[in-house]
Amino acid sequence: MAKVPPVLLDEQLCFSIYSASKKFNHFYQSALAPFGLTYPQYIALLALWEDAPLTVHQLGDRLELDSGTLTPLLKRLEKQGWVTRVRSRTDERQVLIHLTSMATAKRDEVYQRIGQCQTMLGMSDHEIQTLMTDLITVKNQLDHVSDNQLIDKQTTH
Amino acid sequence: MAKVPPVLLDEQLCFSIYSASKKFNHFYQSALAPFGLTYPQYIALLALWEDAPLTVHQLGDRLELDSGTLTPLLKRLEKQGWVTRVRSRTDERQVLIHLTSMATAKRDEVYQRIGQCQTMLGMSDHEIQTLMTDLITVKNQLDHVSDNQLIDKQTTH
DNA sequence: TTCAATAGTATTGTATACAATTTAATTGCC
């Protein structure tokens, strides 16, 4: 094999994103401790506060999570009193996720708490916008590289 | 409670990072399929290829993972023949993670494969650099908000 | 209409993550 450039951990964009994601997770876990919510539970509620009820499938599209992740997560949210899971009458395959009155009542408390905690980060709106725009570009590029392209390369080594 | 601005999922930097991180994970999982490596296993090997052997603790510092994650991960890497786990003789508390000859032999193959797959993403070095710089800023800010600050706010709602 | 194909959710199995605890080894202080 010809000389191959090394892959250095600190130069990997994936690793920057991976560790930033873990840090955000920890940050929100602490911020949401008064509500006993994990980060994935919190984003599920964000989606539902925008547009409830949603089917498991719709919520999965929104959060990019499948039923294998969402079913147990939603059962935990149900047990803690945030949502109810109701079989749809018009299509018995679907399960509709509704917010409870507690979830509706607590919405603004959570919004406010998140707002306060985000202020502590001291990031300007412009900074955030720039980063998000760039991240969307990365995500699009990742989406456009199909598994087939990656699999085809398997035989070359 | 006074009027509180809504928290919209699509405006959250955390959610952009969270979903980009999952996409990268999937991308590398596919790219590394010929080697049977998961993404966290891959970054562990990257760290070791740069500087083996490392103790579990040192590897944890590098990857920002604790022994609860690393111990089972390293056992799997050991079972698959990439590393060996050896109690240090000078300090019996430590476990040194060594690369096997197979891991050393396959290093350039993995480097090359990663290089090929990253090319498919079509991102310029400049794009990547900019993003990484911004992400480091975010990570620093997340690090500098202590748990104490977040916990103090608990009583305000 | 009937039944094969599809769609929506749940389940199973594997692999992270991480807090909290446990266990064993080492260090520091007297």
Added chain:
DNA sequence: GGCAATTAAATTGTATACAATACTATTGAA
């Protein structure tokens, strides 16, 4: 030297993630 405090890994328990499979309800084509 003796022992409390500390350190390093491993373990335990809970919560994601996701591929693959199973199960049930619906749809669609003959």
